[in-house]
Amino acid sequence: MNDRFEVPGRLRNTSLALIAVGVLALIGGAVTLLSGHDVEKARFWAVLLHNSVFFTLITTVSIFIMAAASLAQGGWIVTYRRVTEAIGANVWIFASILAVIMFLIVFTVRDAHGVNPIYKWVTPGNDKILLGKKPFLNPGMFVGFTLVFLGLWAWFGRKFRALSLAQENAPKNDTKIYWIVFRLSGIFLFVYALSQMSTAPWLWIMSVQPHWYSTLFSWYTFASAFVSGMSLILLWVVYLKNQGNLQLVTTEHMHDLGKFMFAFSIFWTYLWFAQYMLIWYSNQPDETFYFKMRQQGPYAVLFYANFIINFCMPILILMARPSKRNYFTVTFMAMVIIFGHWVDYYQMIMPGPLGADWHINWYEIGIFMGFAGILIFTVSRTLAKSSLIPFNNLLLKESIAHLS
Numbered sequence: 328m329n330d331r332f333e334v335p336g337r338l339r340n341t342s343l344a345l346i347a348v349g350v351l352a353l354i355g356g357a358v359t360l361l362s363g364h365d366v367e368k369a370r371f372w373a374v375l376l377h378n379s380v381f382f383t384l385i386t387t388v389s390i391f392i393m394a395a396a397s398l399a400q401g402g403w404i405v406t407y408r409r410v411t412e413a414i415g416a417n418v419w420i421f422a423s424i425l426a427v428i429m430f431l432i433v434f435t436v437r438d439a440h441g442v443n444p445i446y447k448w449v450t451p452g453n454d455k456i457l458l459g460k461k462p463f464l465n466p467g468m469f470v471g472f473t474l475v476f477l478g479l480w481a482w483f484g485r486k487f488r489a490l491s492l493a494q495e496n497a498p499k500n501d502t503k504i505y506w507i508v509f510r511l512s513g514i515f516l517f518v519y520a521l522s523q524m525s526t527a528p529w530l531w532i533m534s535v536q537p538h539w540y541s542t543l544f545s546w547y548t549f550a551s552a553f554v555s556g557m558s559l560i561l562l563w564v565v566y567l568k569n570q571g572n573l574q575l576v577t578t579e580h581m582h583d584l585g586k587f588m589f590a591f592s593i594f595w596t597y598l599w600f601a602q603y604m605l606i607w608y609s610n611q612p613d614e615t616f617y618f619k620m621r622q623q624g625p626y627a628v629l630f631y632a633n634f635i636i637n638f639c640m641p642i643l644i645l646m647a648r649p650s651k652r653n654y655f656t657v658t659f660m661a662m663v664i665i666f667g668h669w670v671d672y673y674q675m676i677m678p679g680p681l682g683a684d685w686h687i688n689w690y691e692i693g694i695f696m697g698f699a700g701i702l703i704f705t706v707s708r709t710l711a712k713s714s715l716i717p718f719n720n721l722l723l724k725e726s727i728a729h730l731s
Contacts, residue, residue, distance in 0.1 A: 330715040332572050334707045342704035349697010356690045369444035369680040372432050373535075374694050376445060379425040380531055381555075381672045382698045383477070384523065384548070385665075386421055388556025389414035390484045391519055394512035402725030403583055406575040408717050410563045412488040413709040414556075419481030420705055421698075426477055429531065433466050445680045448537045456538050464537060469530055476522040483515045488709075495718045505721050524549050532672075535679035539617045543602040548675070550595035551637075555668040557587045558661035563706065565658050572715050578652050579729055585651030588664060592641035595668075599634070621674060625683040629674050636667035669695065 356374070359367045389411040396404045404411065432445045443449040448464040451457035457464070487508065494504045528548040533540060541547075561584045567573045606614045621630045640663055650656045677685050717723060 330572055330574065332567060332570065332707075332710045332715055334711050335570070338703065338707055342700045342707065345696045345700025346704065347700075348693050349695075349700060352690055352693025352697060355693070359690075365438040365444060366681065366684050368436070368438065370690070372428070372436055372445050373677055373680045374691050375428045376432065376531075376535075377673055377676045378694050378698045379421065379428050380676070381552075381669055382702060383418065383421040383425045383480075384552035385556040385559055385668075386414050386418045386702070387480050387484070387519075387523065388553050389560060390418065390480065390487065390515065391523075391553070392556070392560070393487050394483075394515040394519070397508050397512040398516065400509075400722070402722035403580065403729050405717060405720050405722050405726035406577075406580060406729075407560070407564050407567075407573055407715075408491065408720070409710065409713065409715045410560055410567070412491055413706045414559065414563070415484035416488040416709055417702075417705040418484040420701065422477035422481045426473060429473060430470065433469060446534060446537075447679075448534055460537060464530075464534055472522075472526055472530055476518075476527050479515075479518050480522070483511070483518070486511065491717055491720075492713055494720060495714075497719060499719060500721070502721065523552070532675050535676050536617060539614060541602055541606065541614070541617075543598055543605075547595070547598045547602055548672075550591060550598050551668045551671050554588060554591040554595055554637075555665050557584060557591065558664045560584065561588065561657060561661045562665075563710075565654055565661075567710070567715065568654075575716065575727055577729070580726075581654065581657060582648075582652050583729075585645060585657045585660075588657070588660060589641055589645040589651065592637060592645070592664065596634075596638040599638075620678050620683075625685060626674060626678055629670060633667065633671050633674060636663060637671060640667075 353375075356371045360371055392404065393408065393411050393415060395401075432443070433449055436443055436445060437450070438444045441450060442452070446469075447454075448457045448460065449466060451461065490504050490508050490511075497504055524545050526545075528545045529540075532548060533544050561581070564573060564576060564581070564584065568576060603618060607618055609615075620626060641660060644650055644656065644660055673687070673691075
């Protein structure tokens with residue numbers, strides 16, 4: 328069986344159209360900078376930061392899933408492993424965009440008063456709290472950690488795909504590459520634990536409101552990214568099956584993806600509530616202002632929409648076993664979850680630089696569409712470069728015989 332994917336003209340044109348919309352939105356947003364209004368300048372950069380962080384983190388999840396499955400010697404993922412490889416192999420693109428945006432923000436963006444509107448710790452002034460955090464929150468640490476984290480994520484994403492393709496040309500039943508991947512998976516999970524599950528969200532997201540902090544924040548952002556990344560994988564699997572590819576993927580595999588979407592929606596909710604409950608119950612001024620602005624202030628509609636979309640809908644729709652085996656239902660919920668957690672990341676970032684002056688209109692949607700177009704274009708091209716069946720993978724037979 329030679330399961331090759333050819334990028335349909337309609338998909339290619341759609342991705343290019345989305346990229347064009349994103350470029351036009353970027354140009355339109357840049358024009359607003361000429362107005363000289365500090366709020367518009369902050370909004371321009373905050374939207375770019377929001378989308379670049381979101382797309383980088385949800386694509387990196389594919390590398391995490393590959394590494395976790397390889398370390399656990401799990402065969403359930405093998406029949407659609409090429410999808411996770413294609414997404415992970417393109418992390419370097421979003422990582423590069425993210426690095427450029429963040430470094431421009433740190434080193435060039437200032438408002439009329441000379442203050443950085445996104446990362447206020449860059450220009451701390453006489454703020455005692457920011458000065459106290461300066462040993463960690465400073466441009467040198469920010470650049471150093473960012474380059475190391477993004478560079479390692481990008482390298483592992485490309486390396487795992489290269490090793491998978493090399494396995495096809497290895498002698499039958501040869502285990503050399505298998506154990507190389509096994510060892511690299513352990514190293515990546517260690518790197519991921521020190522980056523995504525620890526330092527990176529502190530620097531990139533939490534420091535947008537540097538007076539506030541939460542020890543649960545990194546896990547919270549991980550859960551949000553993970554369920555979005557799993558939903559992204561499911562959308563690609565369903566699309567490829569509709570194109571006549573991935574014939575080895577069965578309802579059992581789809582059921583597993585649906586279970587991950589359901590389970591990590593609940594996990595995200597647990598972390599959401601744990602962070603909220605502990606901070607609100609303690610009623611400490613340095614912490615509760617974060618939720619006061621979101622729950623009782625101008626972002627209240629997003630606060631409650633976030634909970635409804637990311638918890639109520641998954642638990643009501645995906646709890647039943649038949650719903651996780653229905654292609655329409657899981658596809659619909661995957662799109663809902665990705666949108667819901669895009670809103671979740673919007674809530675994490677925007678109140679810091681924008682305060683009460685927020686809105687979602689053509690610029691926010693246009694930039695999101697541009698990033699989505701880049702994702703579709705790059706992943707589809709990567710998928711078309713090799714067979715969608717990882718021939719000679721030692722666990723392929725186990726994956727074919729997989730039952731939920």
